[in-house]
Amino acid sequence: MNSPKSTLDLVQIASPCHVAWEDMTGDERRRFCKHCNLHVYNLADMARAEAEAFVNQAEGRTCIRLFRRADGTVLTRDCPVGLRAIRQRLVRAVAALVGLFLALVSGTVFAGRLKNLSIPGLGRPADAYSEWIEPGSTQAPMLGKVLCPIPLQPVLTGQAIFESQESPLPDPTPQQLEEIAERLTK
Numbered sequence: 550m551n552s553p554k555s556t557l558d559l560v561q562i563a564s565p566c567h568v569a570w571e572d573m574t575g576d577e578r579r580r581f582c583k584h585c586n587l588h589v590y591n592l593a594d595m596a597r598a599e600a601e602a603f604v605n606q607a608e609g610r611t612c613i614r615l616f617r618r619a620d621g622t623v624l625t626r627d628c629p630v631g632l633r634a635i636r637q638r639l640v641r642a643v644a645a646l647v648g649l650f651l652a653l654v655s656g657t658v659f660a661g662r663l664k665n666l667s668i669p670g671l672g673r674p675a676d677a678y679s680e681w682i683e684p685g686s687t688q689a690p691m692l693g694k695v696l697c698p699i700p701l702q703p704v705l706t707g708q709a710i711f712e713s714q715e716s717p718l719p720d721p722t723p724q725q726l727e728e729i730a731e732r733l734t735k
Contacts, residue, residue: 557592557601557623560615570614587612597625 566582566589573580578594581587589612592600600623604613616624721729 557604558621560604589614593624595625600625
């Protein structure tokens with residue numbers, strides 16, 4: 550059975566104003582409208598009992614700003630549905646922050662422990678990704694002595710200067726030259 554509606558829920562706006570609340574001067578509770586030269590009172594910023602008392606005492610031309618839910622109830626500052634929605638948003642935001650913090654902490658700890666763990670055959674994720682994109686592109690690291698090339702002499706006015714470099718290998722013997730010639734003829 551429906552409960553009787555309060556006077557606040559029975560309030561109707563006779564002629565809605567086209568001036569935006571943000572264009573009026575004043576605070577969140579009361580602003581002055583230069584279009585109709587009246588103060589506009591925000592019922593959503595009042596407690597329910599205060600808003601009902603204001604509506605019951607209003608005489609003459611009074612302008613109000615209100616928000617009405619689909620069931621016809623006027624929203625006020627202490628509306629239990631609005632407070633519950635604010636509380637739920639706050640709880641969700643805190644839960645999201647706690648979840649993010651736990652994910653960052655556990656990820657950092659797990660990564661630190663995984664770094665010390667060595668599993669044979671398990672490579673780096675970047676190597677697996679590059680192998681998937683371009684097969685055969687992953688190369689094993691090369692170790693050994695570094696051979697730096699001998700720098701060439703600078704080129705002067707179009708003339709190229711080349712240095713002859715000796716081979717570190719000894720010259721082939723006549724017997725080795727004959728073996729090479731035989732292989733090439735086969």
